[in-house]
Amino acid sequence: xxxxxxxxxxxxxxxxxxxxxxxxxxxxxxxxxxxxxxxxxxxxxxxxxxxxxxxxxxxxxxxxxxxxxxxxxxxxxxxxxxxxxxxxxxxxxxxxxxxxxxxxxxxxxxxxxxxxxxxxxxxxxxxxxxxxxxxxxxxxxxxxxxxxxxxxxxxxxxxxxxxxxxxxxxxxxxxxxxxxxxxxxxxxxxxxxxxxxxxxxxxxxxxxxxxxxxxxxxxxxxxxxxxxxxxxxxxxxxxxxxxxxxxxxxxxxxxxxxxxxxxxxxxxxxxxxxxxxxxxxxx
Ligand code: PAF
Numbered sequence: 033x034x035x036x037x038x039x040x041x042x043x044x045x046x047x048x049x050x051x052x053x054x055x056x057x058x059x060x061x062x063x064x065x066x067x068x069x070x071x072x073x074x075x076x077x078x079x080x081x082x083x084x085x086x087x088x089x090x091x092x093x094x095x096x097x098x099x100x101x102x103x104x105x106x107x108x109x110x111x112x113x114x115x116x117x118x119x120x121x122x123x124x125x126x127x128x129x130x131x132x133x134x135x136x137x138x139x140x141x142x143x144x145x146x147x148x149x150x151x152x153x154x155x156x157x158x159x160x161x162x163x164x165x166x167x168x169x170x171x172x173x174x175x176x177x178x179x180x181x182x183x184x185x186x187x188x189x190x191x192x193x194x195x196x197x198x199x200x201x202x203x204x205x206x207x208x209x210x211x212x213x214x215x216x217x218x219x220x221x222x223x224x225x226x227x228x229x230x231x232x233x234x235x236x237x238x239x240x241x242x243x244x245x246x247x248x249x250x251x252x253x254x255x256x257x258x259x260x261x262x263x264x265x266x267x268x269x270x271x272x273x274x275x276x277x278x279x280x281x282x283x284x285x286x287x288x289x290x291x292x293x294x295x296x297x298x299x300x301x302x303x304x305x306x307x308x309x310x311x312x313x314x315x
Contacts, residue, residue, distance in 0.1 A: 034121040035111055039170050042084070042123045046172055049120075054081035057203070058173035060164060063087040064104035065113050068208040068216035072177045073117050075205050079175050082120040086167055088130060093159025104218055123171065130166055139165050139196075141188050144282040148184050148275055148295050149306065160185055161192050168198050176200050181207045181215050183293055183308045184282055207307070209235065215307045222303040226268065231300045233266035238309040241294055245311045250288045252276040255311070259294065272297040272304065279310065290314075 036042050046056050057080035059072045069085075076083040087110055094100035107124060114122045139161035144150075150157055168176065178186050190202055208216045213235030214228075223231055237259035244258045256274050263269050274296045277284050285292050288311055295308040 033111075033115045033119055035124065036121060037124050037126065037129070039125070039129055042121065042125075042171055045121050046082075046084070049082045050172075055174040056080055056082045056084060056171070057175040057177060058167065058171050058200075059083065059085045059177045060167050061085060061087055062089045062103065062218065063110045064106060064218035064221070065110045066216045066218060066220075068179055068181065068205075070113065070117055071208045072179055072205040073114070073119060075203060076175065076177045077118060079177070079203055080173075083118075084121045084123055084171060084173065085114050085119050086123040086125070086171065088125050088163065088167075090130070090159055090163040091127065092131075092162055093156050095153055095155045098153075099219075099222075102222075104221060125170070129170075130163060138162055139192055141191050141195075144184065144187050144191060144280075147277060147282050147284065148273060149297060150184065150282075152272060152297065157185070157188050161188055164189055165192055165196065165198065168193075168200050173200055175203050177203045177205055179205045179207065181217070181307065183279075183295055187280055187282055190280075213239070215305070217305060219303050219305060223300060227300045227303065230266035230268045231305060233263055233269055234296060234298050234300075234305060234307050237262035238294055238296065238307060242309050242311060245288065246315070252284070252286055252288060252292070255288075255294065259296070263296075263298070268300055270299040272299060276311070288313075 049056055057076035059076050061069050089103050111122050138158050140158045141161055145157040212232040214232045240262045241255045241259040276292050276294045279293045291312040293308050297306045
């Protein structure tokens with residue numbers, strides 16, 4: 033596996049692959065890789081001839097008081113995992129590679145970022161959109177793979193690709209869960225054993241609402257109450273938001289007509305976790 037740090041090195045590799053008519057898929061990550069990331073890596077490898085994984089803890093997407101300094105960083109472990117997964121290149125740019133001196137651009141997506149996480153993390157999506165636009169321009173992949181756990185992030189990325197006519201196809205990876213249903217996240221490692229035990233209550237709440245939906249309840253107020261009742265069984269879960277929104281618009285809906293997304297953000301102790309479930313009549 034190639035481990036590269038500079039724009040020039042990753043460009044050289046991708047240009048060489050493209051010159052040989054090989055397609056390239058990028059998985060952007062912030063490292064601290066877990067099985068959820070590795071499932072995206074598998075998707076990248078099966079979608080393109082070459083798979084590149086970027087690891088960059090992007091300061092622009094952390095607000096004041098968020099966990100930028102504590103965010104887990106294990107580049108050696110990550111590189112080993114990626115090597116074992118047959119990744120072709122790991123790209124670990126430093127901050128000055130992504131944001132060279134004088135960098136002054138922000139990519140701001142409106143509308144879909146007004147709700148859910150966007151209400152509580154005002155800088156988050158412009159940080160994500162900006163870094164992804166830069167990574168797409170540096171790496172120039174044919175495909176880029178993102179997980180559905182970050183559903184609003186996924187909608188933002190799709191939007192910038194369409195609006196800025198970025199020449200990359202976005203591929204969605206499913207949410208990967210622990211055996212008790214907790215969605216995999218790099219932040220799960222912050223949880224104490226007691227918090228970890230209760231954290232799976234998030235998934236149980238979503239599943240109860242999904243079951244109610246499939247048994248004929250379409251009123252989103254009732255569905256939210258169903259999930260809340262389940263969350264409340266766990267005294268360490270502190271809800272930040274629970275919403276049912278259009279899958280692409282991210283705007284709240286009252287009645288589900290076809291497909292909608294139930295999305296939640298919860299504090300478990302000091303750790304903020306997000307999760308979601310698709311409520312779809314097609315399932
Ligand atoms: O989902 C993440 O890990 C990050 O938000 C991303 C997409 C790598 C951008 O920094």
